[in-house]
Amino acid sequence: MRLERDRRRYRTLLRAWPRAHRERYGTEMEEAFLALLRMDRERHGWPGALRCWIGAVVDAGVRGLGARMRWTMTGGEVMGSLGSDIRFALRALARRPVFALTAALTIAIGIGANAAVFTVVNGFMVKPLPYEDPDELLALYAGNPSLGWSGFDVNPPNIWDTRERASTIEDITLFNGDAHNLTGGDVPERLSAIRVTPNFFTLLGHEPVLGRDFRPDEIGEGRDRVAILTDGFWERRFARDRSVLGSVLMLDGEPVTVIGIMSPTFLFHDGPTDLYRPWGYDFTTLARDEHMANAIARMRDGSSIEAARADLQSVARQLEAEHPLNRGWTTEVAALRDDVVGEVAPAASVVLMGAVGFILLMACVNVANLLMARAGGRGREIAVRVALGAGRRRIVRQLLTESVVLAAAGGVVGAVGAVWGARAIVGGLPPSMPPVFDFRMDGTVLGFTIAITVGAAVLFGLLPAVTATSDQGGVLRDGGRAGRSRGARRFGGALVVVQTAMAVVLLVSGSLLMKSVAGMRAQDLGFLPENVVTARVAPPAGQYATADEVTVYWEAVTARVREVPGVVEAGTTQSHPLMGSNWSRSIRIAGQEAAEDDVRTVRLTVASTGLFEALRFRMVQGRTFDTGDAMDAPRVAIVNEAFVERYLGPDEAPLEQTLLGDGAWEASVIGVVHDVVERGVDAEPEPSMYLPMLQNPTRGRSLVLRAIGEPETVLDGVRAAVWSVDADIPLANVQTMEALIDDRVGGFAVIGYLMAAFAFLSLVLGAVGIYGVTAFAAGQRTAEIGVRIALGANRSDVVSMVVGDGARRAVLGLSIGLVLALATGRAMSSILVGVSPRDPLTFIGVTSVLAVVSWAGLWIPARRASRVDPVRALAAE
Amino acid sequence: MKPHWFHILLSLADSDLHGTAIMEEVLDRTDQQLRLWPGKLYGALREMTDAGLITEVDAPEGAPTEGGRRRFYSITRDGRLELTDEVERLAAIVRIAQAKGAGPSTA
Numbered sequence: 001m002r003l004e005r006d007r008r009r010y011r012t013l014l015r016a017w018p019r020a021h022r023e024r025y026g027t028e029m030e031e032a033f034l035a036l037l038r039m040d041r042e043r044h045g046w047p048g049a050l051r052c053w054i055g056a057v058v059d060a061g062v063r064g065l066g067a068r069m070r071w072t073m074t075g076g077e078v079m080g081s082l083g084s085d086i087r088f089a090l091r092a093l094a095r096r097p098v099f100a101l102t103a104a105l106t107i108a109i110g111i112g113a114n115a116a117v118f119t120v121v122n123g124f125m126v127k128p129l130p131y132e133d134p135d136e137l138l139a140l141y142a143g144n145p146s147l148g149w150s151g152f153d154v155n156p157p158n159i160w161d162t163r164e165r166a167s168t169i170e171d172i173t174l175f176n177g178d179a180h181n182l183t184g185g186d187v188p189e190r191l192s193a194i195r196v197t198p199n200f201f202t203l204l205g206h207e208p209v210l211g212r213d214f215r216p217d218e219i220g221e222g223r224d225r226v227a228i229l230t231d232g233f234w235e236r237r238f239a240r241d242r243s244v245l246g247s248v249l250m251l252d253g254e255p256v257t258v259i260g261i262m263s264p265t266f267l268f269h270d271g272p273t274d275l276y277r278p279w280g281y282d283f284t285t286l287a288r289d290e291h292m293a294n295a296i297a298r299m300r301d302g303s304s305i306e307a308a309r310a311d312l313q314s315v316a317r318q319l320e321a322e323h324p325l326n327r328g329w330t331t332e333v334a335a336l337r338d339d340v341v342g343e344v345a346p347a348a349s350v351v352l353m354g355a356v357g358f359i360l361l362m363a364c365v366n367v368a369n370l371l372m373a374r375a376g377g378r379g380r381e382i383a384v385r386v387a388l389g390a391g392r393r394r395i396v397r398q399l400l401t402e403s404v405v406l407a408a409a410g411g412v413v414g415a416v417g418a419v420w421g422a423r424a425i426v427g428g429l430p431p432s433m434p435p436v437f438d439f440r441m442d443g444t445v446l447g448f449t450i451a452i453t454v455g456a457a458v459l460f461g462l463l464p465a466v467t468a469t470s471d472q473g474g475v476l477r478d479g480g481r482a483g484r485s486r487g488a489r490r491f492g493g494a495l496v497v498v499q500t501a502m503a504v505v506l507l508v509s510g511s512l513l514m515k516s517v518a519g520m521r522a523q524d525l526g527f528l529p530e531n532v533v534t535a536r537v538a539p540p541a542g543q544y545a546t547a548d549e550v551t552v553y554w555e556a557v558t559a560r561v562r563e564v565p566g567v568v569e570a571g572t573t574q575s576h577p578l579m580g581s582n583w584s585r586s587i588r589i590a591g592q593e594a595a596e597d598d599v600r601t602v603r604l605t606v607a608s609t610g611l612f613e614a615l616r617f618r619m620v621q622g623r624t625f626d627t628g629d630a631m632d633a634p635r636v637a638i639v640n641e642a643f644v645e646r647y648l649g650p651d652e653a654p655l656e657q658t659l660l661g662d663g664a665w666e667a668s669v670i671g672v673v674h675d676v677v678e679r680g681v682d683a684e685p686e687p688s689m690y691l692p693m694l695q696n697p698t699r700g701r702s703l704v705l706r707a708i709g710e711p712e713t714v715l716d717g718v719r720a721a722v723w724s725v726d727a728d729i730p731l732a733n734v735q736t737m738e739a740l741i742d743d744r745v746g747g748f749a750v751i752g753y754l755m756a757a758f759a760f761l762s763l764v765l766g767a768v769g770i771y772g773v774t775a776f777a778a779g780q781r782t783a784e785i786g787v788r789i790a791l792g793a794n795r796s797d798v799v800s801m802v803v804g805d806g807a808r809r810a811v812l813g814l815s816i817g818l819v820l821a822l823a824t825g826r827a828m829s830s831i832l833v834g835v836s837p838r839d840p841l842t843f844i845g846v847t848s849v850l851a852v853v854s855w856a857g858l859w860i861p862a863r864r865a866s867r868v869d870p871v872r873a874l875a876a877e
Numbered sequence: 878m879k880p881h882w883f884h885i886l887l888s889l890a891d892s893d894l895h896g897t898a899i900m901e902e903v904l905d906r907t908d909q910q911l912r913l914w915p916g917k918l919y920g921a922l923r924e925m926t927d928a929g930l931i932t933e934v935d936a937p938e939g940a941p942t943e944g945g946r947r948r949f950y951s952i953t954r955d956g957r958l959e960l961t962d963e964v965e966r967l968a969a970i971v972r973i974a975q976a977k978g979a980g981p982s983t984a
Contacts, residue, residue, distance in 0.1 A: 030915075036915075
């Protein structure tokens with residue numbers, strides 16, 4: 001099926017070559033191409049196939065047309081040579097510069113929009129990740145289907161066992177974000193680090209450009225005092241000084257030797273980082289329910305992701321049988337590329353490429369219409385040439401060459417514009433995006449642009465050329481006045497229908513997306529982000545060894561920060577909303593008729609006093625934490641509404657519940673809080689549990705504070721307050737809550753703005769198209785209208801006659817468009833948040849706007865037609 | 878000599894092949910780096926045949942011919958001479974480069 005389709009398509013491409021070459025080699029070229037396509041599709045899926053097709057189009061363009069040109073020049077058929085066609089086309093276009101400019105610019109808009117969007121899509125979807133054989137890499141997660149949990153961090157001992165047992169897997173690396181305080185300079189600096197297993201770089205296919213990689217035994221307590229620096233950090237802190245290699249950095253008061261420096265081309269998708277270090281402890285001794293690390297696996301050569309998934313799940317079942325804590329847990333597998341790209345980008349790519357495809361189609365339709373009008377004017381010229389013996393093929397070819405020249409001009413202008421357009425789109429992408437995507441233009445983009453340019457030329461050139469050369473006898477007989485056959489007029493009508501329909505689809509999808517973006521910003525987050533700023537602070541383990549010391553430090557910091565002028569409230573937490581951490585805990589609920597192993601998994605947040613107040617969490621029942629919830633007091637917990645809804649029955653009062661955990665741990669529920677958006681603005685709320693900091697102190701915390709006005713104004717005071725407790729501890733990741741939300745909404749916002757721009761463009765192109773078709777049709781009927789008026793027809797009769805035709809088509813276009821828009825809405829539902837794909841207001845709004853625009857496009861030319869002076873109209877006859 | 882001509886001659890150095898097999902052999906040998914698109918490949922095969930570097934031959938005994946459509950190519954004496962010249966030229970460059978301390982010394 002697919003093979004036959006590919007074969008047919010390639011045969012079309014083969015037509016670029018001269019017939020002699022095609023007859024001699026055609027079947028074999030077909031065979032060679034299909035072999036390439038099959039290979040690309042097997043290795044890289046549809047992006048590979050797309051790349052292969054683009055390559056084939058370029059191959060046909062360069063070699064096929066090239067051979068043709070040489071062939072026509074040397075083959076003796078001088079009349080048929082492409083070169084003279086092009087010269088002739090340029091002369092013909094130069095005679096009508098306004099027409100040529102309008103047409104080329106219209107095409108430039110269509111091609112520019114396509115090339116710009118495709119440049120970005122190419123970066124996301126087509127270019128490989130910057131690792132060796134990236135298609136062999138998998139992202140591993142832990143999931144518990146029986147609890148509906150998915151995408152959890154993995155458990156290191158389980159994964160290390162999996163590494164030994166899975167036969168489809170060549171190697172696995174485990175890594176985790178970490179941070180260090182670098183001291184010894186003027187100001188302490190908070191460095192972001194990634195703790196890795198020593199095989200990390202080898203697995204990704206990279207090695208330090210200076211120095212050496214980690215040795216296999218460099219892992220675990222005491223053996224982790226080595227670091228490999230990223231190029232960015234080396235540049236920023238050490239100005240690329242090579243003597244840094246072998247020097248010792250004081251990280252958290254511990255001497256760490258720099259053993260290597262990575263090349264600037266090494267980018268890791270987990271975000272920019274300063275340095276890499278091996279794990280600092282033996283992670284194989286962790287409990288089997290500690291889900292806390294990231295894993296990347298490399299498949300063995302020739303293994304498929306399906307085979308790897310089956311293999312890893314069977315290993316997970318073995319581990320489940322061996323360790324009771326693994327009950328219900330399995331290993332989830334995703335191609336690393338899909339994992340890094342995420343879910344929004346592919347859906348957005350389809351929607352945006354569809355939108356720009358429509359724009360290009362509309363541009364082509366408009367230019368086709370312009371060409372039709374012009375061909376009408378040239379009817380006589382063409383008819384004379386036919387009568388003098390020019391072959392029809394010859395003239396079609398000449399007219400098509402004009403189209404190609406127009407399209408090429410548009411393509412060049414569009415491609416230049418696309419460079420800026422793509423840069424603007426990339427500039428609008430959220431900063432949290434993985435830094436591994438390369439959005440520069442490359443051969444694929446160039447090939448794509450050439451392909452759509454040629455496609456556009458054929459699309460807008462072929463029909464006018466064919467209709468212009470049919471029925472030549474008639475043209476000469478009636479003196480070249482009509483110039484345009486009935487078929488051509490019907491075509492003009494069809495253009496109106498198609499354009500209206502496409503404008504509806506684009507306007508509806510653009511409006512839905514804008515609404516969705518606006519809705520995201522207005523969404524109830526469960527907290528108030530305005531005027532809130534957060535910073536990450538971590539007292540080093542060396543000086544603050546015990547829980548008591550940590551608590552004393554943090555109590556002092558919080559107290560001083562609260563005294564800073566402008567600070568309304570402050571608190572601390574191990575993970576604030578939208579930070580992206582996913583600590584979880586398995587608990588049971590006392591008294592519930594549940595089997596011993598029926599655990600409840602909850603998201604865990606540790607919160608100090610003041611945190612709920614600073615973020616303005618809303619309590620549904622009970623109280624927040626206070627200073628009484630200390631080490632010596634009974635253990636307490638707060639749960640959220642999702643917890644109550646999911647884990648408690650209707651007659652179980654939340655405030656009477658006791659939660660049971662590992663060992664003898666238990667806590668009574670003292671409050672229920674309204675759900676807070678933790679992961680992302682588009683994620684569902686999860687059952688969550690909050691524990692008081694005083695009873696569960698964590699060392700590294702986010703300081704969260706609410707200011708009276710702009711939060712930036714209090715930052716200096718806050719820094720001074722933190723350093724007044726310990727001057728060696730830096731503040732890291734200082735950011736406002738609103739910036740964090742922008743980051744999460746940002747990706748959607750770019751899509752929304754782009755779609756809005758495209759919708760506007762479609763409206764303009766549609767209006768121009770309708771106007772053009774109507775004006776042209778009315779112009780064609782000038783004589784007829786003149787006669788009607790001379791015979792006493794009312795001017796308003798003339799208006800309704802001209803409008804009536806177009807109005808029927810516009811209504812037809814609107815209806816088709818509405819049906820298509822419903823289908824498109826469904827396809828877009830994965831990137832719509834908080835708005836229904838069939839939102840009635842949007843549909844009504846778009847229909848009215850288009851109705852008004854189409855009516856204007858019809859009425860203006862109709863009115864002009866009704867003012868025809870009958871004497872002149874008839875005299876022109 | 879054009880790089881893709883060189884690679885085509887190299888594929889034919891030890892066996893007669895048809896077009897698709899040449900393409901696949903070059904792709905394998907260059908670690909997917911050099912891709913001979915059908916247009917480029919058959920353009921080259923045609924020009925190289927005209928230049929007398931290669932020649933069309935009957936399919937070898939037992940090779941699948943896909944219904945007689947596949948054309949097999951064999952390297953000619955001229956082709957082999959050109960190939961040897963090119964290899965010597967490349968080897969000379971490698972020697973010069975090594976003498977200047979560039980490139981792997983064990984090549």
